[in-house]
Amino acid sequence: MIATVDIGNTNVTVGFFADSRLVGVFKVLTSGWGEPVKVEALIKDKARPFLKKEACREVYACSVVPQANKHLRSICRSIFKTDCKIAGEDFCVPLMNKYRIPSQVGQDRLVNAYAALKLYGKGLVVVDFGTAITFDVVSRGAEYLGGLIAPGLRLMQESLNNKTALLPFVELARPIELIGRDTASSIRAGIVFGAASLCDGIIERLLKKECRGYKIIVTGGDALLIKPHSRYLKVVEEDLILKGLAMIAASQKISKKL
Numbered sequence: 001m002i003a004t005v006d007i008g009n010t011n012v013t014v015g016f017f018a019d020s021r022l023v024g025v026f027k028v029l030t031s032g033w034g035e036p037v038k039v040e041a042l043i044k045d046k047a048r049p050f051l052k053k054e055a056c057r058e059v060y061a062c063s064v065v066p067q068a069n070k071h072l073r074s075i076c077r078s079i080f081k082t083d084c085k086i087a088g089e090d091f092c093v094p095l096m097n098k099y100r101i102p103s104q105v106g107q108d109r110l111v112n113a114y115a116a117l118k119l120y121g122k123g124l125v126v127v128d129f130g131t132a133i134t135f136d137v138v139s140r141g142a143e144y145l146g147g148l149i150a151p152g153l154r155l156m157q158e159s160l161n162n163k164t165a166l167l168p169f170v171e172l173a174r175p176i177e178l179i180g181r182d183t184a185s186s187i188r189a190g191i192v193f194g195a196a197s198l199c200d201g202i203i204e205r206l207l208k209k210e211c212r213g214y215k216i217i218v219t220g221g222d223a224l225l226i227k228p229h230s231r232y233l234k235v236v237e238e239d240l241i242l243k244g245l246a247m248i249a250a251s252q253k254i255s256k257k258l
């Protein structure tokens with residue numbers, strides 16, 4: 001069995017793969033890194049049922065929270081009894097990276113692009129509704145071209161609440177009407193329809209120009225909330241980063257054998 005870890009700005013997501021199949025996933029909040037001992041206890045607890053069945057041979061990770069990396073390394077040794085390999089530090093995502101400064105791009109975006117390329121073939125856009133909404137383009141020549149970054153749904157919720165006197169924090173849910181007639185439904189409609197329109201608008205621009213005929217793949221914590229309101233989001237890949245990490249682990253094993 002191998003373990004994969006995705007440290008995003010909201011969640012740490014852990015996935016276990018047996019024979020390339022995802023057999024289990026759990027999440028803990030990223031904000032806990034201030035108290036790594038607590039994060040370790042949480043991960044240990046949630047990983048226990050999987051580790052009882054089978055030991056972990058390898059851990060592949062991807063992080064966009066650099067201050068978490070050293071804790072991740074020690075947590076891996078103590079829970080999984082093996083060193084973890086972190087994207088960008090211990091291995092490179094095997095993709096031609098055309099970002100102006102290649103090291104500047106988030107490793108999560110590269111892993112998403114790699115995973116989608118392996119699953120769906122060249123010429124695609126990955127949309128990830130995480131803390132940020134990211135759009136990542138893989139060309140017909142299988143190169144990572146870059147993309148776009150916009151604020152995610154939680155950031156929209158929090159900034160409306162934090163930067164105004166009267167707006168409360170409202171839990172997001174499927175909006176029931178376009179024209180909100182109370183504060184909570186106005187905020188829900190604004191954020192959910194707004195994010196769907198932002199997404200469709202950007203995809204339309206991409207499809208008209210550089211990305212004519214490209215496939216669109218969507219992932220991330222808020223993907224299912226937005227999908228019903230979008231024209232272009234049809235193909236959902238949950239846990240795309242974890243799948244990408246598992247595919248990279250498998251490819252490294254093959255290249256070692258060659």
Ligand SMILES: Nc1ncnc2c1ncn2[C@@H]1O[C@H](COP(=O)(O)OP(=O)(O)O)[C@@H](O)[C@H]1O
Pocket residue numbers: 007008009010011012030129130131132152153154155220221222
């Ligand atoms: N407990 C929570 N705290 C914050 N956001 C949450 C929580 N549960 C679900 N979410 C939603 O998940 C989104 C983040 O998705 P995720 O893909 O896990 O992000 P990341 O990969 O950036 O950590 C947020 O925008 C928010 O709407």
Ligand SMILES: CC(C)(COP(=O)(O)O)[C@@H](O)C(=O)NCCC(=O)O
Pocket residue numbers: 008009010064104105106107108109130131132133134149
């Ligand atoms: C854009 C991101 C914040 C997205 O992170 P996430 O929503 O997955 O937490 C992350 O990929 C990042 O910090 N990128 C570095 C800058 C860049 O990609 O250009």
Ligand SMILES: [K+]
Pocket residue numbers: 128129130131132133134220
């Ligand atoms: K994201």
